[in-house]
Amino acid sequence: MKISEILKQDKLLLSFEVFPPKTDTAFESVKEATQEIAKLNPSFVSVTYGAGGGTSRYTLDIAKNISDTYGVPTLAHLTCVSSTKVTVKERIEDMKKAGIKNVMALRGDLTPELMNSDRKEWDYNYALQLVQELKESDGDFCIGGACYPEVHQESINQKEDIMHLKEKVDAGCDFLTTQMFFDNNLLYNFLYKIREAGITVPVIPGIMPITNAKQVERAINLSGSFMPQRFKALVDKFGDNPDAMKQAGIAYATDQIIDLYANGIKNVHVYSMNKPDIAQKIQSNLSDIIG
Ligand code: FAD
Numbered sequence: 256m257k258i259s260e261i262l263k264q265d266k267l268l269l270s271f272e273v274f275p276p277k278t279d280t281a282f283e284s285v286k287e288a289t290q291e292i293a294k295l296n297p298s299f300v301s302v303t304y305g306a307g308g309g310t311s312r313y314t315l316d317i318a319k320n321i322s323d324t325y326g327v328p329t330l331a332h333l334t335c336v337s338s339t340k341v342t343v344k345e346r347i348e349d350m351k352k353a354g355i356k357n358v359m360a361l362r363g364d365l366t367p368e369l370m371n372s373d374r375k376e377w378d379y380n381y382a383l384q385l386v387q388e389l390k391e392s393d394g395d396f397c398i399g400g401a402c403y404p405e406v407h408q409e410s411i412n413q414k415e416d417i418m419h420l421k422e423k424v425d426a427g428c429d430f431l432t433t434q435m436f437f438d439n440n441l442l443y444n445f446l447y448k449i450r451e452a453g454i455t456v457p458v459i460p461g462i463m464p465i466t467n468a469k470q471v472e473r474a475i476n477l478s479g480s481f482m483p484q485r486f487k488a489l490v491d492k493f494g495d496n497p498d499a500m501k502q503a504g505i506a507y508a509t510d511q512i513i514d515l516y517a518n519g520i521k522n523v524h525v526y527s528m529n530k531p532d533i534a535q536k537i538q539s540n541l542s543d544i545i546g
Pocket of ligand 1: 302303304305332333334359360361362363364365380381382383400401402407408409410415416417419420423432433434435461
């Protein structure tokens with residue numbers, strides 16, 4: 256089922272994100288974890304893609320296993336940075352063969368190595384070009400794009416970032432999923448600004464449950480996310496106690512999701528990171544809310 260159709264439903268929904276194994280040996284354990292997440296029957300499961308392309312096969316294997324075995328719709332991520340047109344066309348063909356209906360079209364992060372290479376040589380510099388490629392294919396894909404309530408780290412300012420986001424959406428994105436954020440007001444301000452800029456597609460907020468202190472630094476480095484005082488206090492108090500930190504992190508994420516639902520958001524995406532216990536706890540915290 257296409258995610259654009261799922262998002263039209265008049266009910267509150269929860270989706271989860273998983274990542275594929277990086278090696279053959281990890282495949283079975285990752286498959287098992289993602290199956291446990293699929294059994295929670297979320298609105299869809301998204302499966303990430305290694306920027307270097309190393310996990311491309313596994314992205315499709317995991318996505319196909321979830322949809323074929325559990326009937327849960329999947330969203331396969333695909334990145335394009337530094338890829339050739341030939342490789343991207345091959346990946347698109349692979350997706351068609353695997354019966355993928357939903358694709359998250361991403362640029363991919365620039366590693367320091369990529370930063371120093373000659374970008375003029377690349378076939379793809381921005382996700383926009385991948386969206387165009389997917390649209391031109393005969394895959395009839397539902398296409399998602401990434402967006403950044405706190406501005407993408409390479410953007411000069413939010414105005415530019417939103418201008419480029421509009422170009423990407425106009426090229427054919429059916430919906431957007433946000434980078435993680437820890438203060439919902441940032442999301443509400445962002446939504447106001449993109450709607451004002453004429454971006455009308457559904458936006459799915461992405462929530463990352465921070466369940467150990469180490470994750471905090473990683474999250475800030477990855478996304479440049481603002482950490483509200485309320486969140487910092489929680490890490491200060493419980494960071495040294497893994498069980499308490501996990502419980503507090505799940506409660507914080509749950510609280511964010513309830514506030515999003517209360518303010519009119521219908522589908523929230525949880526960065527569940529192959530952790531079925533965390534996905535399950537968040538879902539059960541919301542059981543009477545999502546029904
Ligand atoms: P783009 O939309 O291309 O934007 C990148 C930057 O370029 C922005 O600053 C934008 O403003 C600017 N820009 C865009 N178009 C132009 C233009 N024409 N001229 C000048 N500037 C322009 N990474 C992975 O490797 N694998 C994944 O599976 C993955 N999943 C993700 C899922 C979500 C929901 C999110 C939010 C991110 C994900 N990422 C993933 C990370 C993502 O690849 C990085 O954040 C990357 O740096 C940007 O990707 P993008 O698709 O947003 O790029």
